[in-house]
Amino acid sequence: MHRPEDRPAHPTIEQIREVCQPPEIRGRKNSEHWTGDVFTRSLSPYLTRAFVRAGLSANAVTVGMILCGWAAAAALLIPGWWGPLLAAVLAMGQMLLDASDGEVARWTRKMGPRGIFLDRIAHTTTESLVPMAAGFRIALEADPIDWRWAFAGTLLGMLVLWNKSLNDGSRLARVQGGMPLAKEDTGIKVPTVGWVARARRAANLVPIHRAYHSVEQTLVMLALATVGLVAGFNGVAVAVVILLVAAPFVIAGHTLAILTSSQLKVPATPES
Known part of the structure; x- marks a missing residue:
């Protein structure tokens, strides 16, 4: 592993992968999006190398990520099938930049709360703007x-924000309660109540609860827009209806899963 002072200004792809994609990053169960295995972690080192050579900071890359996400939402306003297609491509581009900004931060060793804050803005705004733009379309x-x-689109955007706030709220509750942030591999987010755990496993068979990320939202809209183009119905409208109807159930299940897991339970202290 290269020490920070030994890291060259013009790194190779192999050096980028060694420093910026360690096993603990690639192996994250909850924070690593499925696009990482499909394409982003394969392509991101090339972007990261270009950003490092250009002297861009990780925060500058994150700002680009924000703008890419907003462009994905705006693309839905384009009439016809091309709007959802462009939206899906830009949403995937946002995930590619999401991988790269963290790699730039790890290479330059310039990581901090400002970058995390900008990253949360990128995801939160995009994931709520996508359904809003679809509704206006x-x-x-x-x-x-x-x-x-x-x-309807604005209501769906608000429900997406509600669902997303549950994860941030549970993290904040742990910190304010004097507990450390939960690690990826502890299983602390698994419900401890039997029937809730079984319901969660059943939900994974039809994972509609995973459809509220910007990538999944745009892919659902693109898929239904494609079917609608052939069958003669408004696929984006059908996508909004499906996501809107399912959202309250997803929020209720998500809330129950958090409350019945160990995330918010104060660990018992041994008696002296």
Whole structure:
């Protein structure tokens, strides 16, 4: 492993992989998105090397990640099938930048709370803007304009924020309760109540609860837009309805899973 002072200004791809993609990063169960195994961790070192050579900071890359996510949401306003396609491509591009900004931070050893804050802005805003933009798209496509769809998209965006806030809220509760942040490999997020654990395993068979990330949202919209193009229905509208109907159940299940896990339980102290 290269020491910080030994790291060259013009690293090779192998050096980037060695320093920026250690096993503890690639092996994260909850923080590592599935796109990491599919393509982002394979391609990100090339971007990371370019950013390092250009002297860009990790925070600058994260700002680019924010803008890429917003562009993904805005792409949904493009009429026809091309809008959802471009939105899905840009959402995946955001994940590629998400991998790269962390790698730039690890290479330069410039990691801090500001970068984490910007990263949360990137994900939170994009994941809520995608359904909002979809709702406005459907409203504008209607003749006459039907603003009820804009309301539906905005409501879905608020529910996405609600669901996302549960994870951040559980982390904040641990910190304010004097407990350390939960590690990836402790199993602390697994429900300890039997029927809740079984329900969670059953939900994994049809993982609709995983469909509220920006990548998954845009892929669902693209898939249904493709089917709708052939079958003659508005696929983006169907996607919004499905995600909106499922969201309250996802939020309820997510809340129950947190409350019945060990995340918020104060560990027992041994008696002296």
